[in-house]
Amino acid sequence: MEVSAPSRAVRFALVKVVAPMSIDERLDLEFAYTSYGDSCRDLFSPSYRCRRPFGHDGEHAAGFGTHRVLWLHHPDHGPDAPPMT
Numbered sequence: 001m002e003v004s005a006p007s008r009a010v011r012f013a014l015v016k017v018v019a020p021m022s023i024d025e026r027l028d029l030e031f032a033y034t035s036y037g038d039s040c041r042d043l044f045s046p047s048y049r050c051r052r053p054f055g056h057d058g059e060h061a062a063g064f065g066t067h068r069v070l071w072l073h074h075p076d077h078g079p080d081a082p083p084m085t
């Protein structure tokens with residue numbers, strides 16, 4: 001009996017599971033699970049504050065989809081807003 005190759009649907013499912021999340025998908029998740037009070041809130045512009053968790057690594061980020069902005073922290077600039085207590 002011949003063993004057939006996985007069907008197209010199965011291969012698609014495998015790719016979805018194995019493929020790492022894109023940066024955008026990861027940021028969407030971070031924003032979804034981080035309350036405003038727990039977020040970094042580094043200021044990018046009057047309309048954008050970082051929505052990643054306070055103390056995160058790497059670039060600051062805000063906004064969704066085409067409005068997403070990423071920026072590096074200014075070395076002379078402390079955390080814009082500490083966590084609310």
Ligand SMILES: [Zn+2]
Pocket residue numbers: 040041042050051052056059060061
């Ligand atoms: Zn940040």
